[in-house]
Amino acid sequence: MKHLVAQIHPHDNVLVALTDLPIGTPVPWKDGLITTIQAIPAKHKVAPQAFEPGDLVHMYGVLVGKVRERIPLGGLLTTSNIQHATDSFDQTSGVHRQSWPVPDVTKWQERTFMGFHRADGRVGTANYWLVIPLVFCENRNIQVLEAALVDDLGYGRKKSYQPQTQELIALMQAGKTVEEILATDLHSAENSRQKPRLFPNVDGVRFLQHEGGCGGIRQDAQTLCGLLAGYITHPNVAGATVLSLGCQNAQVSMLQDEINKRSPQFYKPLYILEQQKIGTEEALISTALRQTFAGLMQANAQHRQPAPLSKLTIGLECGGSDGFSGISANPAVGHVSDMLVALGGSVILAEFPELCGVEQELVDRSVDQPTAERFSSLMKAYGESAVAVGSGFDMNPSPGNIRDGLITDAMKSAGAARKGGSSPVVAVLDYPELVTKPGLNLLCTPGNDVESTTAEVGSGANVVLFTTGLGTPTGNPIAPVVKISSNTALAQRMPDIIDLNTGTVIDGEETIEQAGERILDYVIRVASGEEVAAVRHGQTDFIPWKRGVSL
Known part of the structure; x- marks a missing residue:
């Protein structure tokens, strides 16, 4: 029998409506009944007690809000009667004092995926060639190359x-x-009809347009080169063609330095063309076509081979979240995270504005004091930069989040953080640093899902698990983005963009652990080449983060 409400943590003093509760609905709770005095939409929160102004609201075992005005028993929590609130945190209490319930992964230890083994020891889940502009001035030339290459090579599919x-x-x-x-x-x-692929072992040619590389501040150019280097050296990439104008802030030497940081023994074919040296557009495009074609011939010589699951690096992402995300999709992904860590793999938890309110938990899970201090420092600096321009983490929830039950940033964050499971935090990375340690890595990125997904892949994620309660088509140019629905209604309404449904947890058909194992099984298939919805749709979103305030 499906329950009407759920208490997520034993210390919570609000309940989540698992279905629409009309006014006057008797809700069994503990040893009695709560009668709703307002209509409570599914995903929203019902008061199991009367609240007075100043009272604190807890969910997921943490503080998520403070009451503005009286809420009677059986009433609805809204943006009008509660406001964002979080507990302070102590960055000196780290060094992993929380125990970690390591999951039993016996049945997964011998499992493998079919990936592309690279000379640096990493393994790709795909095999792409990149065509990249170092500056926005080259975007048009990138478009010309795309028009010349995609259809005739058999990659046109729209x-x-x-x-x-x-x-x-x-x-x-x-x-x-x-x-x-x-x-x-x-x-x-x-x-549209798709010609047979000329290079069957190459998954595609990806053209990464962006609006950076010049103007702004010099740090923007350095950061952009770091991100692009992360993509060029990525295990899902066989090689790249780079177009430079010549006079921009993002110089070729800067890109090469960033590549060397990530891959000192860089081994991939890399062709860099500078338009101001070459001359005419025709000379530039013809040279780029010739070199790219030669690179694709080299890339096609690579084949998928078995690899252990420890070679997976999974990015954890959410977008279009709802009031069910934190009790179905996110904890299911958290179980995947814990299983992969137990198997020796790496996971990346990002979106720092959506870790607001759970800082102490992550500090306490840090493996050592420097790790705890770096996380605290980055979080505080990010929060202060938002306040400095008249914003703040409390402004993070979108209208869609609020409409579907996430009415404070702390409430949204407490649910979002569950994607990271319960394993120790082994490293804290600042954008766009590379993941080098197995285990749970925290990466400083915005909460914006495309900027954050772009960053996670640049830091090494070769698969991204993306939870959503409202629906979003987000994908990535080089890494498969697995779209996971938090509720069954969404999966039924938008089946063309959803890969997996964890609404089964809400429906009482599956446990979080069962959903997590189903997700990991699907990840193995995807890492071996099975296409996700975003790839089928040609959804290749790529947005670099300029280090201004982005929530």
Whole structure:
């Protein structure tokens, strides 16, 4: 039997509605009943006691808000009657004093995935060639190269809506009225024909356009080069073509230095072209085409081979979160995180604005004092920079988050942090540093899901687990992004972008541990080449973070 409400942690003093609760609904709670005095939408919070102004609200065992105005028993918590609040944290209490319940991974220890083994010992879950601009001035040339390469090499695959436009034109020419056109059911969009891949062992050519490389501050150029170096040296990448104008802040030497930081014995084919030295557009494009084609011939010589699960580095991400994310999808992903750490793999928990309120837990899970202090320092600096421009972590929840039950940043953060499971924090990285240690790594990024996903992959994630309660098509150019729904309604409404549904936990059909094992099994298939929805749709979002305030 499905329950009506859930208490996430024994110390919580609010309940989560697991289904819509109309006004007057009797809700069994402990030894009695709570009668709702307002309609409580699913995912929102119901008061199991009367709250007075100044009272503290706890969820996930941590402080998530303070009461603004009286909330009666059976009432609804809203942005009007509670406000964001968190506990302070002590950065000196680290050195991993919390115990870690290591999961039993016996049945996974002999499992492997089929990946691309690189000379530096890392293993890719895909095999891409990159074409990258060092500065936004080269974006048009990147577009020209994409038009010249993609279709003829067999990588063109887009759903075409052009026949629907032609259908509408025909209706207008036939004299149909506006009302008749609005009422017309158009034929389904057509999938464009895809030629056979000329290079069957190359998953694609990815063209990373961006708006950086010049202007702004010099640190922006350095950070961008670090991110691009993370992609070039990534195990999912066979090699790259880089277009430089020549006069920009992001110089070729800066990129090469960042590559050497990440891969001192850099071994991949890398072609760098500078337009101001080469001359005409035709000379630049022709040279880039020739070199890229030669690089693809080299990349195609690589094949998938078995690799242990310890070679996986999984990025943990959420976007379009809802009031169920923290009790289904995120803890299920947290179980995957713990299993992978137990198997010797690496995981990346990012989105620092969405760790607000759970800092003490992460400090206490740090393996040593320097790790705890670095996390505390980065969190405080990020928070202070937001306040300095008139913002703050409390402004993080989006209208969609609030509409679906995440009404304070601390509430959102406490649920988001569950993606990181319970293993020790082995390292804290500042954007765009590279993951070098197995275990749970914290990476300083914004809460913006595309900026954060872009960063996690740049730091080495070869698969990303992306939880969502509202639905988002986000993908990445080189790493598969597995979209995990927190609720069954979303999975049924948007099946074209959702890969897995953990609404089964809410529906009482599956435990968190069972959902986590199902996710890990799917990750192994994806790491071996099975396509996720974002790849099928050609969703290749790439947004570098300029180190201004981004929540």
